[in-house]
Amino acid sequence: MRKIVSLLLGVALAAGMMTGCGSAAPASSAAPASSDSNAPAAPAASAAEEKGTIVVGYAQVGAESDWRTANTKSFQTTFVPENGYTLIFDDAQQKQENQIKAIRNFIAQEVDYIVLAPVVETGWETVLGEAKAAGIPVILSDRMIDVSDDTLYTCWVGGNFIKEGEDGVKWLNDYLKAQGRDNEDINVVMLQGTIGASAEIGRTEGVEKMLKENPHYKLLEKQTGEFTQTKGQEVMESFLKAYDDIDVVIAQNDNMAFGAIDAIKAVGKVPGKDVIIVSFDAVHAAFESMIAGDMNVSVECNPLHGPRVAEIIQKLEKGEAVEKIQYVDEKVYDQTNAEKELPNRLY
Amino acid sequence: MMIQKLKNKITGNSFLLMITILLFAAMYIAGVFIFADKNFGKMQVFLNLFISNAGLIVAAVGMTMVLITGGIDISIGSVIGMTCMLLAWMMEKKSIGAVPAIAIVLLVGIVFGFAQGFLVAYLKIQPFIVTLAGMFFARGMTAIISSEMISIQNPTFLAMANAKLYLPFGGAVNKKGVMIYPYIYPSVIIALIVLAILFVVLKYTKLGRAIYAVGGNEQSALLMGLNVRRTKMKVYVINGFLAALAGFVFALNSCGGFVEQARGFEMEAIASAVIGGTLLTGGVGNVIGSLFGVLIKGTIETFITFQGTLSSWWTRIVIASLLCFFIVLQSIFAAIKLRRAK
Numbered sequence A: 001m002r003k004i005v006s007l008l009l010g011v012a013l014a015a016g017m018m019t020g021c022g023s024a025a026p027a028s029s030a031a032p033a034s035s036d037s038n039a040p041a042a043p044a045a046s047a048a049e050e051k052g053t054i055v056v057g058y059a060q061v062g063a064e065s066d067w068r069t070a071n072t073k074s075f076q077t078t079f080v081p082e083n084g085y086t087l088i089f090d091d092a093q094q095k096q097e098n099q100i101k102a103i104r105n106f107i108a109q110e111v112d113y114i115v116l117a118p119v120v121e122t123g124w125e126t127v128l129g130e131a132k133a134a135g136i137p138v139i140l141s142d143r144m145i146d147v148s149d150d151t152l153y154t155c156w157v158g159g160n161f162i163k164e165g166e167d168g169v170k171w172l173n174d175y176l177k178a179q180g181r182d183n184e185d186i187n188v189v190m191l192q193g194t195i196g197a198s199a200e201i202g203r204t205e206g207v208e209k210m211l212k213e214n215p216h217y218k219l220l221e222k223q224t225g226e227f228t229q230t231k232g233q234e235v236m237e238s239f240l241k242a243y244d245d246i247d248v249v250i251a252q253n254d255n256m257a258f259g260a261i262d263a264i265k266a267v268g269k270v271p272g273k274d275v276i277i278v279s280f281d282a283v284h285a286a287f288e289s290m291i292a293g294d295m296n297v298s299v300e301c302n303p304l305h306g307p308r309v310a311e312i313i314q315k316l317e318k319g320e321a322v323e324k325i326q327y328v329d330e331k332v333y334d335q336t337n338a339e340k341e342l343p344n345r346l347y
Numbered sequence B: 001m002m003i004q005k006l007k008n009k010i011t012g013n014s015f016l017l018m019i020t021i022l023l024f025a026a027m028y029i030a031g032v033f034i035f036a037d038k039n040f041g042k043m044q045v046f047l048n049l050f051i052s053n054a055g056l057i058v059a060a061v062g063m064t065m066v067l068i069t070g071g072i073d074i075s076i077g078s079v080i081g082m083t084c085m086l087l088a089w090m091m092e093k094k095s096i097g098a099v100p101a102i103a104i105v106l107l108v109g110i111v112f113g114f115a116q117g118f119l120v121a122y123l124k125i126q127p128f129i130v131t132l133a134g135m136f137f138a139r140g141m142t143a144i145i146s147s148e149m150i151s152i153q154n155p156t157f158l159a160m161a162n163a164k165l166y167l168p169f170g171g172a173v174n175k176k177g178v179m180i181y182p183y184i185y186p187s188v189i190i191a192l193i194v195l196a197i198l199f200v201v202l203k204y205t206k207l208g209r210a211i212y213a214v215g216g217n218e219q220s221a222l223l224m225g226l227n228v229r230r231t232k233m234k235v236y237v238i239n240g241f242l243a244a245l246a247g248f249v250f251a252l253n254s255c256g257g258f259v260e261q262a263r264g265f266e267m268e269a270i271a272s273a274v275i276g277g278t279l280l281t282g283g284v285g286n287v288i289g290s291l292f293g294v295l296i297k298g299t300i301e302t303f304i305t306f307q308g309t310l311s312s313w314w315t316r317i318v319i320a321s322l323l324c325f326f327i328v329l330q331s332i333f334a335a336i337k338l339r340r341a342k
Helices: A002-018 A024-034 A045-049 A066-078 A096-108 A125-133 A161-178 A198-213 A229-242 A254-266 A284-291 A306-317 A338-344 B002-034 B043-068 B076-093 B098-121 B127-145 B155-162 B186-204 B206-216 B218-223 B228-254 B265-275 B287-307 B314-341
Strands: A054-060 A085-091 A113-116 A138-141 A155-158 A186-192 A217-224 A248-251 A276-281 A297-300 A325-327 A332-334
Touching: A054 A066, A054 A096, A054 A306, A066 A085, A066 A306, A085 A096, A085 B287, A096 A113, A096 A125, A096 B043, A096 B228, A096 B287, A113 A306, A125 A138, A125 B155, A138 A306, A155 A306, A161 A198, A161 A248, A161 A276, A161 A297, A161 A332, A186 A198, A186 A229, A186 A254, A198 A217, A217 A229, A229 A248, A229 A254, A248 A254, A254 A276, A254 A284, A284 A297, A284 A332, A284 A338, A332 A338, B002 B287, B002 B314, B043 B076, B043 B186, B043 B206, B043 B228, B043 B265, B043 B287, B076 B098, B076 B127, B076 B228, B076 B265, B098 B127, B098 B155, B098 B228, B155 B228, B186 B206, B186 B228, B186 B287, B206 B218, B206 B228, B218 B228, B265 B287, B265 B314, B287 B314
Parallel strands: A054 A085, A054 A113, A113 A138, A138 A155, A155 A325, A186 A217, A186 A248, A248 A276, A276 A297
Antiparallel strands: A297 A332
């Protein structure tokens, strides 16, 4: 609240000056120095004055999903003054132009590191060129960028979508074996994400590669459900009309899986038993669905990038080289461990 | 008598303009004090206001001109989005050179403005409705050209986008030990040239006086023998051109096209113009004020990134309060003038 007050004071000061009340200046400029944050997760602005902390500017996409919020929290709890950091956080409200502005401001205030979770892949040459000229390393988080010169960023941290896809089918192999169905022919349908999204491309590749390794699997059809619950349900309904012996649904995110579960229930089948549900992301609601017995498995897409980025920064501080591409650890959760894991989930 | 009335309006305008400029100066100086430890006082922070908002300056200048006639153009955000996409698509997918591609998008802007101007001026359709249709059309076309995002890789275009123009003074060594001179990009020069031209046109030419007259009172303008329809037509054509030019400037900053580009940009342009002292009822406004409107918005954004923990949504809230402040100020001002006239 104090921070807001200090900002409003700035405006009030402006109004004050207009009426010729110049003496207001020192009073309000002193206000932020004495203000302390009452949000424990967010570092106080005055911490930037402390000598020796590493200042990290994080240009975040926005707050469009639980995944994103968990990602933000991960940075806000990792880059705290107790760990020797000051975090300058900027929410771009899903607009690239805001991120470009934020990065320019980071460069101007001479942060030590810039972390960027790009809204879009394109258009980063100019502003990252400015960061490079100023000697500030840029670490990309979550999404990749499309630039001709890859020295514009130090490294990228994110999920390995191909491995996620493979892990999903690996789990399926083990599960069918445990059920004694490993010599049966298995009919699979897949709900893809938005075509062209990196999560869709990677997961489709990983899943298809692993499905081909086992001749018992038959991929009947794949179609996009655009990562949404409604579209996932629609597509699943049409799959169920076209094929009456679907054994497995692979949904490339949890939302589409929820849609598919509703569609399966609507035709009187039992999700999780008649039709095995393999999903991705492992959001909070997916754990509830697994505990209820509807969803069988969800492969995690880990949003907790903060600690990994901190590790990279520590290495860079020591002058060590870092790998250009760095994957975060991702686990597979199914009905056997969902209940135990649920209290630990942040998203 | 008409001339006396015009004079009054312009004096009133300069009063509102003074307030805007003072507000900007006060905010900026406050920033220098509050963020003294974070280099807010550096030359580059000030120049960044222009670099990051060059497109908005061009758009706001055009918008101001339209608002002075008593009209509005809410299509410009979409036109900017379409321009970026069209530029990216022509250069990357059709291998058209950078210069012809830029010429084509500017032409498209003019044609777009011509169509909207015709509907507004000659068929007397509400500008809001005409440009609402224009907004949907341009956004739709953007998606039709390509629903996938296109990255601009054209070397000529990138050279233009990345051509830093260094100032010969004010250099400083940063924390990393790198000597950096303050710089701007060509986009800033374009924005300032547009501003200067529009300033001269509005203040010193026949067209400029006609624009104020049409916005002040259409009936009297008609009686004075001004060609109201042609004036309006010209304004929308110029604004179409400026929207495309803003799109080009925007593309210099973001080097790519995608469907969601510059969504809501028209509202930012309108807000900047209003903060700069332009009346939505027409007849009053000044492009210099709009420039300061843009700079005030930029300063608030800079405040928030420098502060580091505030949600960026506070920008909107502060802008909203400023808008209220200025609207109230304007209406008080209008009321005083009305009493004086009686």
